[in-house]
Amino acid sequence: MTSRQDLFDTLAQVGKALGSGHRLVLLERIAQSEASVEALASAADLTVGNASAHLQHLRRAGLVTATRSGKQMLYRLTDQRIVTLMSLLREVAETNLAEMERLVSRLFANDNFDGALEAISRDELLAGLKAGSVALLDVRSEDEFEAGHLPEAINIPLAQLESMLEELPKDREIVAYCRGPYCVLSHEAAQLLRKLGYQVRRFDEGFPEWKAAGLPIH
Structure with missing residues (x-):
């Protein structure tokens, strides 16, 4: 007979699968598009063997699925709610862990050394796109x-x-975006363009969060 504890033990499998920084990096990359083990290993700075082992944990927890394409296995998210789950995990950590706040401020320490390179929110970006006042840089x-x-x-x-x-x-503000809130590519692009005289900001989320919110994509 199924017990309440059995249900919580099964639910805990998802938590265990998320309990690795490497697996979160893999999920962030898979959230962009399906990818092979080799591509995922490169994105997470892992060996192919280690990446494969982490992906098996994610598969057992129902977070990713895999299909064969020729000789390769391609991994994709099971559904978009996983992006929402990761966003909630990030928000809880940033709100309640002082260490998280310190690490984020160090990761993007050069962003706002003079307060000029601010991020743009989803609502602001939507308004700018509607008004035709911004251009998106991926x-x-x-x-x-x-x-x-x-x-x-x-x-x-x-x-x-x-x-x-x-x-x-040159006649619109540039908004750079990349894989997600902790992706440094958009930060580096914004810094470079600002030095070159462009009006530029970075999107404070990324493609997966935009898609998970049900907003239009191409």
Whole structure:
């Protein structure tokens, strides 16, 4: 006979699967698009063997699924609620753990050294897009961009940004975004463009959060 404890023990499998920073990095990357073990290992700075072991934990907890494509196994999120779960985990940690606040401030220490490089919220971004006053810059990789992106975004991977400045409009504010709140690519892009005289901010979330909110994507 099923007991209440059995239910909580099963529920705890999800918590155990999330109890690894490497697995959270893997989930952040999978939230962009389906990916192979090799691509995920590279994104999480893991060996293929270690990445595969972590992915098995995520599969057993029902957080990711895998399908075979030729000789590769491609991983994807089971559903978009996992992005919401990760967002709630982040919000709880940032609200209640002093160490989290310290680490975030150190990660993006150069963002606001003079208070000028602020982030733009989802509501502000929606208003700017509606008014036609902002241009979106997606600094993720080309394959992530092709799998899905914010409407009318321009894709310029960070490494190519300085050589492709002519792609950016000069009559609108640039809003850079990438994989999520802790993705440094958009921060580095915003810093670079600001030094070059562009009016620029970064989106304080990323593509997965935008998609999970049910907002339009291309």
